[in-house]
Amino acid sequence: MTFSTPSVLANVPLFPLHMVLFPEGQLSLKVFEARYLDMVRRCLREKTPFGVCLLKSGNEIAQADDPAVPEAIGCLAEIKLCDVKTMGVLLIRARGTQRFQLLSHRTETDGLIVGMAQPLDNDAPLEDPVHLAKFGACAEILERIIATLHARELDNLLFAEPFQLNDPSWVSNRLAEILPVTLRAKQKLMELQDAGTRIELVHHYMQQHQML
Numbered sequence: 181m182t183f184s185t186p187s188v189l190a191n192v193p194l195f196p197l198h199m200v201l202f203p204e205g206q207l208s209l210k211v212f213e214a215r216y217l218d219m220v221r222r223c224l225r226e227k228t229p230f231g232v233c234l235l236k237s238g239n240e241i242a243q244a245d246d247p248a249v250p251e252a253i254g255c256l257a258e259i260k261l262c263d264v265k266t267m268g269v270l271l272i273r274a275r276g277t278q279r280f281q282l283l284s285h286r287t288e289t290d291g292l293i294v295g296m297a298q299p300l301d302n303d304a305p306l307e308d309p310v311h312l313a314k315f316g317a318c319a320e321i322l323e324r325i326i327a328t329l330h331a332r333e334l335d336n337l338l339f340a341e342p343f344q345l346n347d348p349s350w351v352s353n354r355l356a357e358i359l360p361v362t363l364r365a366k367q368k369l370m371e372l373q374d375a376g377t378r379i380e381l382v383h384h385y386m387q388q389h390q391m392l
Contacts (some may be wrong), residue, residue, distance in 0.1 A: 187299070192256075193219045194231045194285065194293040196248045200366040201232040201244040201255040202353040203302075205276040206340050213268045215292040220262065220270055229256040229277060231297060248293060252282045253300070253371045275340055277304075279370065280357050303375040312374035314383040315348045317392055322351050325358070348375040355382045 193217065199206055211220055223230050233250030261273040278299050285295035306315060323345055329338060338358065344350035356369040356378065372378045386392045 188283065189280065189297045189299065192229075192231045192280070192297045193223070194233055194254070194282075194295050195219070195257070196233050196235045196238070196250040196293065198235055198363065200234050200357075200363060200370050201248065201257060202357055202370050203255060203276045203279060204344075204350055204353060205255070205357055206338065207232065207257055207272075207274040207276065207356045208326070208337075209272050210265070210269060213270060213291075215288075215290045217268070217270060218290070219292060220259065220272060223259055225264060229258045230274075231255070231282075231295060232276070232279060233258050233282070234363060243312050247287065250282065250285065250293065250295075251367060253279060253367075254282070254297075254372065255279050256297075256299075263310050268349050279373075300360055303349040303378075304375055306375045306379065308376055311348075315351065315375075315379045318355060318379055318383055318386070319351050321392065322355055322384065323391075333358060348379055352378040352382050355386075359385060361385065 195209075199207075211217055219230060222228075231254045233252075233254035236249045236251050238248035255276040256278050257274040258277050259272055259274045262272045265271050270387055280297035280299050283296045284292055285366055287293050306312060326339065326343060352375055353370075356366060359366075359382065361369075368380060369378055372381075383392070
């Protein structure tokens with residue numbers, strides 16, 4: 181199978197956070213810094229995404245003496261809902277779409293980080309029989325988790341419908357989001373472009389911690 185070379189996205193506004201956004205993952209943010217208020221308004225007006233990257237170093241809130249440094253691989257986020265809580269504060273709900281690799285980035289005069297990003301391919305298909313069997317076990321676990329959250333009316337806070345329990349990428353990404361592992365581990369899981377490898381790692385963790 182041949183893949184077309186993805187185009188390069190120029191001037192992608194970046195939101196470095198102490199979290200990892202996965203494709204199809206949910207993101208809720210309270211936006212109050214001027215640079216991000218302007219970014220959200222521009223994204224809504226132009227119907228364009230912004231990029232979410234794990235903070236490699238620095239702080240989420242701008243500090244002149246401690247600039248934010250983003251990880252090289254992040255995930256584009258599409259704003260789904262935007263509400264005004266109080267004057268100068270926006271509440272947004274966004275969803276992860278496609279992973280990207282930063283080719284370069286710069287900091288604007290207002291402190292907003294803007295990058296040149298290359299979209300990454302979707303996960304390679306899951307074909308190995310061993311990985312398929314482990315995927316089945318992972319999907320069953322996630323289905324039980326969703327049922328428990330639904331009973332508590334919490335599922336819509338973590339996972340956006342439709343629930344794609346037959347999709348190895350969706351299942352492995354959702355489990356990677358909620359497993360109690362370090363942000364560095366979540367970043368490595370998000371960066372993988374092979375659903376089978378992510379399933380393998382998630383399954384191994386749950387087996388080690390007697391979650392299966």
